Amino acid sequence: MTAEVIFGSELAQSMRDEMKEEVSRLKSQGIVPGLTVILIGDDPASKSYVLGKQRASEYVGVSSDLITMPEETTEEELLTKIAELNNDDKVNGILVQLPLPNHINEQKVIEAIIPEKDVDGFHPINIGRMMTGKDTFFPCTPYGIIQMLKSKNISISGKHAVIIGRSNIVGKPVGQLLLNENATVTYCHSRTVDMEKYISEADILVVAVGKAHFIDGTHIKNGAVVIDVGVNRTEEGTLTGDVDFDSAKEKASFITPVPKGVGPMTITMLLHNTIKSAKKSYNL
Numbered sequence: 001m002t003a004e005v006i007f008g009s010e011l012a013q014s015m016r017d018e019m020k021e022e023v024s025r026l027k028s029q030g031i032v033p034g035l036t037v038i039l040i041g042d043d044p045a046s047k048s049y050v051l052g053k054q055r056a057s058e059y060v061g062v063s064s065d066l067i068t069m070p071e072e073t074t075e076e077e078l079l080t081k082i083a084e085l086n087n088d089d090k091v092n093g094i095l096v097q098l099p100l101p102n103h104i105n106e107q108k109v110i111e112a113i114i115p116e117k118d119v120d121g122f123h124p125i126n127i128g129r130m131m132t133g134k135d136t137f138f139p140c141t142p143y144g145i146i147q148m149l150k151s152k153n154i155s156i157s158g159k160h161a162v163i164i165g166r167s168n169i170v171g172k173p174v175g176q177l178l179l180n181e182n183a184t185v186t187y188c189h190s191r192t193v194d195m196e197k198y199i200s201e202a203d204i205l206v207v208a209v210g211k212a213h214f215i216d217g218t219h220i221k222n223g224a225v226v227i228d229v230g231v232n233r234t235e236e237g238t239l240t241g242d243v244d245f246d247s248a249k250e251k252a253s254f255i256t257p258v259p260k261g262v263g264p265m266t267i268t269m270l271l272h273n274t275i276k277s278a279k280k281s282y283n284l
């Protein structure tokens with residue numbers, strides 16, 4: 001079997017085109033969705049992510065503001081800035097680019113953004129809403145993965161989804177969203193014993209570990225759907241995933257590539273959440 005490749009890049013483009021039309025309709029009613037990104041310090045990877053978000057916002061017509069603050073910014077200064085944005089009607093979404101410098105408490109910052117503007121979906125209230133099956137802002141990478149599965153009419157209900165990785169931003173929420181879609185979910189992590197057994201039982205395998213080619217095709221079940229979230233830089237400077245694409249592709253029915261897989265969907269869902277927030281603020 002050779003898997004069909006799910007190009008998130010293509011789905012992201014078509015979704016962004018639809019959003020562009022929606023934003024233009026909203027603008028004709030005087031509604032301009034606004035996203036404000038706060039970037040602390042000079043981390044090159046963070047700068048490049050922020051640039052990607054700005055370019056995509058511009059394409060779709062979302063008004064995007066970037067606030068850059070120096071590495072020495074205190075927690076109090078950052079919290080004051082967030083409080084200002086919480087009270088600014090033009091701002092529908094607030095995103096603080098992570099990771100933050102060590103002297104700033106990340107959780108405190110996440111909780112300072114009001115849930116109504118938490119377009120990353122990281123606030124405990126929004127996580128709680130997601131866990132109880134309520135509508136809310138879903139975390140962007142997991143939400144993008146669900147869209148990718150749905151775009152190929154891949155059935156989730158009753159399937160065994162195995163998630164490798166249990167981070168708060170990818171592993172845990174993607175498992176929760178799959179559970180909400182009636183999958184049976186197993187989480188694997190660094191303390192899991194006999195992970196190969198779970199891999200071989202997975203109908204849907206999501207790998208979010210952050211180690212290049214951590215999984216190859218050996219234990220993947222024939223016909224499994226393989227979602228590779230990992231983004232790793234090779235010695236040659238190119239990007240590669242957590243899954244060895246060539247060997248996994250021979251077993252899977254569907255597989256996502258890196259690059260052009262999950263990555264482009266993350267920014268797309270951020271824009272989706274920002275537009276949703278703008279509409280909600282007008283009771284639309």
Ligand code: NAP
Pocket residue numbers: 141164165166167168169170171188189190191192208209210211229230231232262263264266
């Ligand atoms: P993370 O916070 O570092 O979490 C990694 C997870 O992998 C942890 O739960 C860890 O287990 C688990 N793990 C580590 N070594 C393992 C092992 N030997 N066996 C089993 N599990 C192991 O990473 P993350 O933020 O979730 O990101 C994961 C990857 O996705 C990274 O490459 C990141 O760059 C990428 N990513 C991509 C996007 C995108 O838009 N495409 C977005 C976010 C992240 P423990 O909990 O036990 O330590």
